[in-house]
Amino acid sequence: MTVYVAVALTTVILLFTATHSSTIGVEYVFRLLQVQDRERAPSxxxxxxxxxxxxxxxxxxSSSFQFNIITKEQCGGVSCFMISNHPYSNLLGAPEIIISGVTGVxxxxxxxWYLKNLCGAHISWDKTGGSQxxxxxxxxxxPRMKDDGLLIQRPVPWNYYQNAVTSSYTFAWWDWERWEKEIDWMALQGINMxxxxxxxxxIWQKVFAKFNISSSDLNDFFGGPAFLAWSRMANLHGWGGPLPQSWLDQQLAMQKKILTRMYELGMTPVLPAFSGNVPAALKNVYPSxxxxxLGNWFTVDSNPRWCCTYLLDATDPLFIEIGKSFIQQQVKEYGRSSHIYNCDTFDENTPPTDDPEYISSLAAAIFKxxxxxxxxxxxLMQGWLFAYDPYWQPPQMQALLHAVPIGKMIVLDxxxxxxxxxxxxxxxxGVPYIWKVTFFYYFLDR
Incomplete structure (x- = not known):
């Protein structure tokens, strides 16, 4: 069996330009960090x-290490971890090494760091060596630490992981055991976003029900599990579907376990937001x-059964209503959020007009x-569209990026x-951004 796995791992540097607008952006980001620190799981x-x-x-x-949660103030005002020798490590049964950190991550x-640098261990995915x-x-x-031990400060507040298509390349068939292993790996790698x-x-099923869209109306809207990433980003619809209710329920239950574990470790999980992508049935319910x-993506035979998705105009009052309902429904289901939401409009889809005003109004509506x-x-927006489509010239890019208050948008390069x-x-x-590396792995399982 050939398995295609695309993994987007990130080397992260959160950067700001030297303009006045970026100073405002820094203030917004640090304000958000303060909110997240207050809402983090108890020590x-x-x-x-x-x-x-x-x-x-x-x-x-398991008894060789002692863990302690410490404050940012003890780290010089930022997140960090410290490693030192346990003062009573010579006693039978006592821990040998103390590791202190601001969060579980x-x-x-x-x-x-300790296992890699002092013990020569290797920690990776199974297909790239596994845990050695x-x-x-x-x-x-x-091995004992030298002198007074080690302090390593996190150089940036967030280390981001994945991209929007990883969910279909890789995660579609995972059970909780596999998800738990991945979240463990994330934390060991220092990934916190x-x-x-x-x-x-x-969630969408419940949201659209409020707008008189039935579950059967969504059968040709949601893609199958291996194609959900592209139906979510309005590249196609219905392909590989419909999704049985049992699968939808199981995935929601899985998400709740995933989020619970991420929050327990002090992570900042990123939830989705509304981009304007709607089912065809919405036209019938709201004819005005x-x-x-939209035009055809790389859909089979350009068949309208799968291609040419529907985009709700940002100026339509329904846009804000649906987008607000989606955020609220997620918070209701999950009990909380980290306040960072991913949304990608026109991912490998060219907008219907190059008018900057159109782009600006759409971006403003998404954020509103x-x-x-x-x-x-x-x-949090993927910057892939800027690299993929020559449509995005400086006027269009600025219209999108500056439609949102500086610091309220972060772009993934x-x-x-x-x-x-x-x-x-x-x-x-002047918009804050994250420098990102994308790795694509092709694995062959026999």
């Missing part, structure tokens, strides 16, 4: 979650709604819908190691 919860990862990862050494990132721990000395004989897109179709049919559902909302956009866009015209 006891994060400690318990981090120790559970240690027990799963290297159970033979920092604790596990510190554990990874044979070099780790047995419990009671771990992953996408969390699983189960959103069940301003709905445009987010903010209507969450006062602290920040829009999605393929920055190959085709960086920050170098040709005056660093995204």
């Amino acid at each position: 006891s919860v994060q400690l318990s979650a981090a120790r559970a990862v240690l027990d799963r990862f290297i159970p033979s050494h 920092e604790l596990l990132s510190g554990l990874h 721990l044979s070099s780790v000395p047995k419990a009671g004989s771990l 992953p996408l969390a897109f699983t189960g959103q179709e069940a 709604a301003k709905i445009t049919r 819908a987010m903010q209507s559902g969450d006062d602290d909302a920040v829009w 999605l393929f920055a190691e190959v085709n960086p956009i920050w170098t040709t866009s005056n660093q995204f015209y």
Whole structure:
């Protein structure tokens, strides 16, 4: 069986230009960080979650490490981890190494640093070597830290992981055991801002029901599990579907477990937001709604059964209503959010007009819908469209980026190691951005 796996892993640097607008952006970001710090899981919860990862990862050494949650003030005002020798490590049964960190992620990132740099261990996905721990000395004989130990500060607030298509390339068939393993891996790698897109179709089902769209109306809207990424981004509809209700319910339950674990570890999961992509049935329920049919993506035979999705115009009152309802329904289902939402409009789809006013009004409506559902909302947008489509010239880019208050949008420079956009866009015209590496792996399972 051939398995195609595309994994988007990120080397992250959160950058700002030296303009006045970027100073405002920095202030917004740090304000959001303060909100997230206040809402983070209690220290006891994060400690318990981090120790559970240690027990799963290297159970033979579960008593060798002591974990402590500390404050940012103890780290110099930023997130960090510290590693030191335990003062009573010579006593039988006492921990050997103390790892302190601001969050559960920092604790596990510190554990990874220690095992890699002092014990020669390797921690990766199974297909790229897996966890190679044979070099780790047995419990009671771990290498000691030098002098007063080690302090490593996080150079940027967020390390982002995945892109919007990974959910269909890779995650579509995962059970909880596999998800748990991936979240463990994320934490060990220091990743604290992953996408969390699983189960959103069940949320959309409930949202559209409020607008008199039935479950059967959505059969030709949602794609099949391996194609959901592209139906979510309005590239196609219905292909590989319909989705059975049992699958929708199972995915929503999975998302709740995923989010619970991410929050327990102190992560900042990114939820989806409304881009204007709507089912065809909305035209029948609201015949006066301003709905445009987009052009063909790479759809089979350009068949309208699969291609040419429907976009609700940003000026239509329904746009804000639907977008607000989607954010609110997620918060209701999950109990909270991290206030960062991903939304990608015109991903590999060319807008129907090059008028900057049209682009600006659409972007403003997307953000207004987010903010209507969450006062602290920040829009995280993939910058892939700027690299993919020559449509996006400076006037169109600025219209999109500047339609949102500076600091309330963060752009992912999605393929920055190959085709960086920050170098040709005056660093995204003052909008905060994340420098991102995208790896594509092709695996052959036999």
